[in-house]
Amino acid sequence: MKLLIINGPNLNMLGVREPDIYGTGSYRELCGLIERTARELEVEVEIFQSNHEGAIVDCIQQALGRVDGIVINPAAYTHTSVAILDALKAVAIPAVEVHLSDVDAREPFRRLSYAGMACQARYAGLGVQGYVEAMGYLKRHGG
Numbered sequence: 001m002k003l004l005i006i007n008g009p010n011l012n013m014l015g016v017r018e019p020d021i022y023g024t025g026s027y028r029e030l031c032g033l034i035e036r037t038a039r040e041l042e043v044e045v046e047i048f049q050s051n052h053e054g055a056i057v058d059c060i061q062q063a064l065g066r067v068d069g070i071v072i073n074p075a076a077y078t079h080t081s082v083a084i085l086d087a088l089k090a091v092a093i094p095a096v097e098v099h100l101s102d103v104d105a106r107e108p109f110r111r112l113s114y115a116g117m118a119c120q121a122r123y124a125g126l127g128v129q130g131y132v133e134a135m136g137y138l139k140r141h142g143g
């Protein structure tokens with residue numbers, strides 16, 4: 001089984017950006033956690049991060065036929081991107097949405113998730129543990 005982890009804009013700034021909301025751990029540390037989790041679950045993993053909507057759409061399209069599950073934190077594009085929603089629907093790969101923060105408890109505009117409409121499950125407000133939970137979910141239910 002192969003999982004693809006997609007992280008959207010500004011997540012490369014983890015540890016620096018709003019640590020009171022997103023925590024003090026770095027993006028590198030998050031990638032390390034994802035890789036350790038993949039080893040424990042005995043799955044292959046590929047990690048992608050981009051600040052560009054089109055690059056995320058390209059990444060989802062290129063996953064077709066190559067991966068069995070997608071964990072996606074679209075970051076700010078969660079709340080704006082019909083293009084990412086359509087890409088997830090187009091490839092129809094089992095997908096799970098992750099947010100470090102509890103998006104439902106923040107500004108009202110964060111309550112709408114386009115990408116979430118194409119996802120089987122959502123983990124929000126658990127910090128980086130959300131990625132671990134999402135990968136476990138896909139191992140149990142995916143491809």
Ligand code: DQA
Nearest residue numbers: 073074075076099100101110
């Ligand atoms: C986020 C929540 C989004 O609303 C925000 O734009 C992000 C990160 C999270 O992981 O909590 O950049 O997806």
